[in-house]
Amino acid sequence: xxxxxxxxxxxxxxxxxxxxxxxxxxxxxxxxxxxxxxxxxxxxxxxxxxxxxxxxxxxxxxxxxxxxxxxxxxxxxxxxxxxxxxxxxxxxxxxxxxxxxxxxxxxxxxxxxxxxxxxxxxxxxxxxxxxxxxxxxxxxxxxxxxxxxxxxxxxxxxxxxxxxxxxxxxxxxxxxxxxxxxxxxxxxxxxxxxxxxxxxxxxxxxxxxxxxxxxxxxxxxxxxxxxxxxxxxxxxxxxxxxxxxxxxxxxxxxxxxxxxxxxxxxxxxxxxxxxxxxxxxxxxxxxxxxxxxxxxxxxxxxxxxxxxxxxxxxxxxxxxxxxxxxxxxxxxxxxxxxxxxxxxxxxxxxxxxxxxxxxxxxxxxxxxxxxxxxxxxxxxxxxxxxxxxxxxxxxxxxxxxxxxxxxxxxxxxxxxxxxxxxxxxxxxxxxxxxxxxxxxxxxxxxxxxxxxxxxxxxxxxxxxxxxxxxxxxxxxxxx
Ligand code: FAD
Ligand code: AMP
Numbered sequence: 307x308x309x310x311x312x313x314x315x316x317x318x319x320x321x322x323x324x325x326x327x328x329x330x331x332x333x334x335x336x337x338x339x340x341x342x343x344x345x346x347x348x349x350x351x352x353x354x355x356x357x358x359x360x361x362x363x364x365x366x367x368x369x370x371x372x373x374x375x376x377x378x379x380x381x382x383x384x385x386x387x388x389x390x391x392x393x394x395x396x397x398x399x400x401x402x403x404x405x406x407x408x409x410x411x412x413x414x415x416x417x418x419x420x421x422x423x424x425x426x427x428x429x430x431x432x433x434x435x436x437x438x439x440x441x442x443x444x445x446x447x448x449x450x451x452x453x454x455x456x457x458x459x460x461x462x463x464x465x466x467x468x469x470x471x472x473x474x475x476x477x478x479x480x481x482x483x484x485x486x487x488x489x490x491x492x493x494x495x496x497x498x499x500x501x502x503x504x505x506x507x508x509x510x511x512x513x514x515x516x517x518x519x520x521x522x523x524x525x526x527x528x529x530x531x532x533x534x535x536x537x538x539x540x541x542x543x544x545x546x547x548x549x550x551x552x553x554x555x556x557x558x559x560x561x562x563x564x565x566x567x568x569x570x571x572x573x574x575x576x577x578x579x580x581x582x583x584x585x586x587x588x589x590x591x592x593x594x595x596x597x598x599x600x601x602x603x604x605x606x607x608x609x610x611x612x613x614x615x616x617x618x619x620x621x622x623x624x625x626x627x628x629x630x631x632x633x634x635x636x637x638x639x640x641x642x643x644x645x646x647x648x649x650x651x652x653x654x655x656x657x658x659x660x661x662x663x664x665x666x667x668x669x670x671x672x673x674x675x676x677x678x679x680x681x682x683x684x685x686x687x688x689x690x691x692x693x694x695x696x697x698x699x700x701x702x703x704x705x706x707x708x709x710x711x712x713x714x715x716x717x718x719x720x721x722x723x724x725x726x727x728x729x730x731x732x733x734x735x736x737x738x739x740x741x742x743x744x745x746x747x748x749x750x751x752x753x754x755x756x757x758x759x760x761x762x763x764x765x766x767x768x769x770x771x772x773x774x775x776x777x778x779x780x781x782x783x784x785x
Pocket of ligand 1: 316317318319320321322323339340341342352353354355356358359360361363426427428429456457458459477498588590591592623624625626631632633634635636664
């Protein structure tokens, strides 16, 4: 292996591997270093997303929903199932197989595109030199013309509930239970907490979610947050807002959690406790002091809107920089940086980063919430359509939720789209495209949608901005 590269990427999560692949596609001699090893001890490119994040959580969310569906909903549609059981080790093993397949996929993409994939630790030194310390073998110094830092993030730990990887786990440990615990506590009603809480609740655990804030999903549209809280509580998730966890005591069998709420100091006992209180950028050991790369007050690598750090030709992307910690946001940044290194001028449109909560129903949105638009003083009009009025949702026996389109009253441009409902994650992709192309609600109304589809609810919500929805009675009527 030559030690000289056009680009060295540190981190092979969705931000780093996408950057490396795009660099190689553009003819740049590229290496990508990652230190992760999988559960099987083998090199595991793919970062948090593939190993301990998006993919394994969705494997368990899908499996657990199928179980719940068979157990609770099949009889409603005339399917009789004598008994529905769960084999948790098999479920986990299938999840692991999916993960391993995806990891191999990244290794294959590296090979196919000519990226030099290196397993070990990378550290940025001065003058774009990178120290590569393999898990086995000697340290090498790589010289790069450009460096892309993509080290990702790790779970936040809080002093009251230290992770012991047995009774108290973080999001990684919550993907590995080998049986269904009777009582599961989740600290944090953020996206990860709700998803992991849903998995174990569907499989039969009694799940209590302890959330310090009084408000549920403050980053979502208030109407959607309110409706979804009601639905999740109806599903049996015991979501306790305004509940600050202050301590824990672990015994052989259980964990007693202390918390403070309006009533004062309380305790609640669980078999397992999942700590899902957020993630923080991971830059430990990444930067030698003379690399001179600045971090910001949150510990993120400080970058501008083009992901350039304060050091020339050193970039940073993904969870380790400002903005939402989402795989697709990191991927877009990685690709943007690769193309800029190759001389092109793309930008990331941070106004159209979609967010998804993979509960059932799903929650997904893009753009501004109604409370944000209201606070900004813009004049706006809301169009809404309930899934209960969608033929496809009725046919599928899956009718909870709404689509909400917020448009600028003067220009009719779409300011935000908020979906609570089946396949909200897929529907919101259409809203992202519409917003990327600066569509108006009328443009969407004039667009033909296949029938019967769940996406028609989005079409009808856009039509209802002007009071033109067909399949519901419009509150406001306009010509
Ligand atoms: P990471 O994926 O964290 O990858 C960074 C990699 O760099 C890691 O492999 C790390 O080991 C390696 N590394 C770090 N430092 C060094 C070093 N010095 N040398 C060598 N290697 C190094 N996001 C979504 O968009 N959708 C979801 O559905 C979703 N679900 C999630 C579910 C869970 C349970 C979790 C925990 C996260 C989820 N996320 C989801 C978030 C998503 O996983 C992250 O936003 C994404 O992985 C960030 O990508 P990244 O490339 O910035 O960093
Ligand atoms: P997110 O950052 O979106 O993953 O959400 C994490 C959630 O955990 C936030 O809503 C925090 O308010 C919540 N949280 C953090 N610390 C505590 C704590 N000690 N007790 C209860 N909730 C907490």
